Amino acid sequence: MVEIQRILAPNPGLMTLDGTNTYVIGGQVVVDPGPADPEHIERLVALQPRLVLVTHRHEDHTEAAAELARSVGAELRALDPEQCFGGEPLVDGEWIPVDDVELQVLATPGHTSDSVCFVVPDQAVLTGDTVLGRGSTVIMHPDGAVGAFFASLDKLEALGDLEVLPGHGEPRSSIAEAAREYREHRTARLAEVRAALRDLGMNAGDADVAAVTGRVYPDVDDQIRFAAEASMAAQLAYLATDTNTDTLPSGEKE
Secondary structure, eight states: OOOEEEEEOSOOBTTTBTOOEEEEETTTEEEOOOSOOHHHHHHHHTTOOSEEEOSSSOHHHHTTHHHHHHHHTOEEEOSSGGGOBSSOOOOTTOEEEETTEEEEEEEOOSSSTTOEEEEETTTEEEEETTSOSSSOOOOOTTTSOHHHHHHHHHHHHTTOSOEEEESSSOOBSOHHHHHHHHHHHHHHHHHHHHHHHHHHTOOGGGOOHHHHHHHHSTTOOGGGHHHHHHHHHHHHHHHHSHHHHSOOTTSOOO
8 A cells, every 4th residue: 555644734724624634645756735735835845756636726726836847857747737737637537656656646626627536556645626525516617617516526426435535625445436316415405406596586597696595505705605695506507407406316306
């Protein structure tokens, strides 16, 4: 088994939970360098990684990435070409050698369009914000999409009982179990959105996002209401399509 070290970045918050989890694989690869905190970057530079990877473009995962890569002369790779530095964009399904093992890149759009996970065969999967250590992830409409997220959960469930190393929060024991929980949660939430639309006399295609958000997420903190509204817009877009109006992913109907 390859050694995987977790380094917690000093950026706790409502969106980041305890902070961003930066991972060091085999002492050679840093995944999600996190915020541009000088002490955090200094600690990562001291490891002299040869490769820097990011799971998606959000700054709480990427802000330190370019500086780290420049400081140690490493390649920075991501699915989004704009996030890369000295390296090629990641390709879904490619293998990246680390010590005596290889990491596999798994494209998992949904939270964002450029989200990826990194699979350490027979050991773990680094999930970024696709699956968190606790709670559910935000679908960041219009970049993220609910249909893509369901498809990504299917791919992750197929990995079986690999350990989950999330971008925020504590590890989870099984990616298959986590994927099923996420699918059930999202399916139940979509049912709540459809009920709210009926109560408000609205259609998914032209609904008032703020009004439906207030009905479905009544207790959301004002600081993260933007995230709730982004997820709501993504759910409304999903329900507005003909193929998704009547049948939810689990096959359940109200």
